Amino acid sequence: MRRQVFMILLMGLLSLFMAHGALSLGKGRVDKKDIAEEIRKRIQAQLIRLGIPDPLSPPATRGFEDLPLALRYLPRDPYGYPDWTRAMEDGLLLPRDYIYGPEELGKERHYDKDVVIKVKDEVLGDVIFSHRKHNYWLSCDNCHPYPFKEKRGETKFTMYDNWKGKYCGLCHGKVAFMLRGIDNCLRCHTLRRN
């Protein structure tokens, strides 16, 4: 008898716990959509003025079969594209630095610091630019001195320039992950402010 009561209580607790989990999950999802709507409202006028297509509409989601064979087993982002950063950090890739020998690259400098880029917007977080994640793939002369000066805050640009294919948009949107869809926005706009 006592055991039955105990079991019923336990089940009740469990279902409460699960309901809570489901609710908070749902809330998370609504939150993201809300953020997207809020951002869209704030930047719509400027986007139309500059003729930039709506960046908050997500790219077409890709299934397993849509990807070429070579890319299928890499970790993937929420839209189904390969997540190259995660693949790199999990050590799944072994791309070569050079074709024939290290002398091709010249004297390579080492630089691992993060740069925080302040964003003129209250909804989105500031951007953390990670030199470590970029220098794994790229050499300095891809970014310095063009398009970025090698000094914090010296280069003046906006998100609209990025969407037009300049500055960060030189790579993001062509080869590196896109500047489209709220999940991608949050890969750059990561730093939370209070």
Next chain:
Amino acid sequence: MYRMMIILVMLIGGILVSTVYTQEGTRLLEYGDIVMNSKQEAMKKAKVKLVVFPHWFHRIRYKCKACHPKLFVMERGANDIDMDKIMRGEYCGRCHNGIVAWEPLYCDRCHIYEPPGER
């Protein structure tokens, strides 16, 4: 008799499939694929299709720094590439030389893209 039937069916099937595949020379572009068409006229004259450079395919094997910016300027159409240079081992020919990757003899591995509506 039965065996003949099977062989016949497989033969016809094989021919059908292979024709479909050779006709479908054009393929969908992957994200990051670059259509290289700055020498469009010369390519049309030589009856080859446009070149597709598959970034993500190469990226599994090489970091960006192996190619950019020394070998290729990071801008569509900014590199003056032609077959002469490739055969001499410049640009794509740095690797597609039979040592690092296959030689530039197989035209239809690179020249695969036809803009839709051209056929």
